[in-house]
Amino acid sequence: MSDPSAIHYIPGDAIREQIEAVFTAWGVNAEQAATAAEALSDADMHGVDSHGIGLVPMYDQRRGEGRINVSAQPKVVREKGAVALIDADKSLGHPVSVMAMQMACAKARKTGVALVGVRNSNHFGAAGYYSRLAAKEGVIGMAMTHAPGSAIVPTFGRDAVLGTNPIAFAAPGRANKPFALDMATSTVALNKVRNYARRGMPIPEGWAMDQNGQPTTDPDVGYKARRVAPVGGTRELGSHKGYGLAMMVEILCAVLTGAWAEPGQTDANGHPVKSPTQTGHFFLAIDPNLLRGGEEFGEDLDRMIDMLHATPPVDPGKPVLVAGDPEYATFAERSANGVPLPQSLLDEVREVVSRCNAPYLLG
């Protein structure tokens, strides 16, 4: 057998085609499969390795459980003025999210601001993909999703009751690439805690808690307890702010769309109501040209980004960046060299492929 940690460099196009082939083999229609594959391979290309092809085995499991509806037809169920609500029909989260963000952008061109909510959806990959999609069209975009799996422990609390509830925001410059923020409202992802455990390294205080809700520096304890802190880390450093933001995301994605359910609540079949197929998303688009004239917005944003890039760093070897810079640098590097995927992931993808009789396209 080959070494499971051996790294293979795979072109982004091959990753996209592989994902598309799998989704098509599942019965997802061509357009949805292509859209979802584009969103996922984009994450791989930008270095967001936790949200790319590595998710496909998890999606396969959810499909097997009947939680992802491969023949879903998302529908607009409400539309008025500058808002709309889409019922995803338990589809893959990515195509319905592209549909929602494009709809928000089109509305915003007329009304200046627009909001599209989505309910009955699934995991949508990386939130930043959708806000960047808006920015590419010259529109300010926000994308959020609640995450049904509990991870964040509220300030003063013992148990995890909120997902890592990410906020993505992108704004289009002219000369500069879009400002592109994509952040979980937790201090770190659970996966990062696990990576420290694998390397036998202690984690910083403020990342994770034990099962009693006490801060821990033991990554094994934190990962097993599945409890991470809100941004801020500790009460003293402002964890109530990250907790507040996580709740804001939950309100906009779940309460506003009708996707909210209590942890532990079950349906008539005994399945958790708070499940991946109860996922809600929030998309906001703002057309800056309705408030600023001509190219003023992009020009001022460029000046701001240039000012930040020029601000003196503490360490001359580590310049001041703006949100999006690391991902754009990774994109350039991977466009030249391919995406590094471990053999263990290729093996998992091969299993998914063989279960659905899709072609294997990764080498």
Added chain:
Amino acid sequence: MSDPSAIHYIPGDAIREQIEAVFTAWGVNAEQAATAAEALSDADMHGVDSHGIGLVPMYDQRRGEGRINVSAQPKVVREKGAVALIDADKSLGHPVSVMAMQMACAKARKTGVALVGVRNSNHFGAAGYYSRLAAKEGVIGMAMTHAPGSAIVPTFGRDAVLGTNPIAFAAPGRANKPFALDMATSTVALNKVRNYARRGMPIPEGWAMDQNGQPTTDPDVGYKARRVAPVGGTRELGSHKGYGLAMMVEILCAVLTGAWAEPGQTDANGHPVKSPTQTGHFFLAIDPNLLRGGEEFGEDLDRMIDMLHATPPVDPGKPVLVAGDPEYATFAERSANGVPLPQSLLDEVREVVSRCNAPYLLG
């Protein structure tokens, strides 16, 4: 002389009337004076002591410098669809912000979501006042402002280049009071660093930096350097997230409204262009009834808030709260007992009052 730290308990109504009398004596029209006094005394009543009557001496100074226009007439300069832009004419920040948020709410009832930007404004007090204003009308409200005084040091940076750029978000429940988040995107306010210096206590690492941008636990060093960390505190704990949010606020409040200027940039008279009178604000309103039917939104929000209140705390004496709870508790307490104001502040207010021949109403 009386002890400057002696505490006097003053009714909220007296504080409001005192502020109104001062603004009226300055020449501010009756409606604007009453609106601004209401916003400021509301902060005192809710325990946001840094954003109440204690700001009046600073406003007096800015008025003296010609930066606050007491006879300003804010005007809507652009309006289309669900957005509008207001030029504040260098007015006090509070009345124009109430006007903007009310306009956003009225628009949102028709279009579902609406955005009103403000430029050429001044300090608007506490951001949370405006988002709660929306929530009281049954509308989800967001309020942000950029803060021209630099305080936040970007991740990897040495110097402070962004203000404490707050984000406020409020959402209306039915049985519960509105969820009401109001947070600076810095870990702490500079004032809090100063309070530690006064008490001779070290500050936690992650609050402030020295003049070389290095983390410090010495409150004197941090306060003199005027450098605080973005939410997250350190790079390891996610300061790039707080920095990203501070930039998002700057983009929405300053770049989107035309209020942005580089630090150090001066006008023809040699005055800094990045000044209090160049302040921009951002107000967003979402009417949940256009996406959810009837009272569904408020009912689900109540269930979520109830769930969080019921989640087990680490310390039985410190229950899990949601954003707004501490301020509502302070409001109830101060409604009964008055607002504690130190003699030193009363003395400052008396000086402001005597300069403009307003009546002194605080005892």
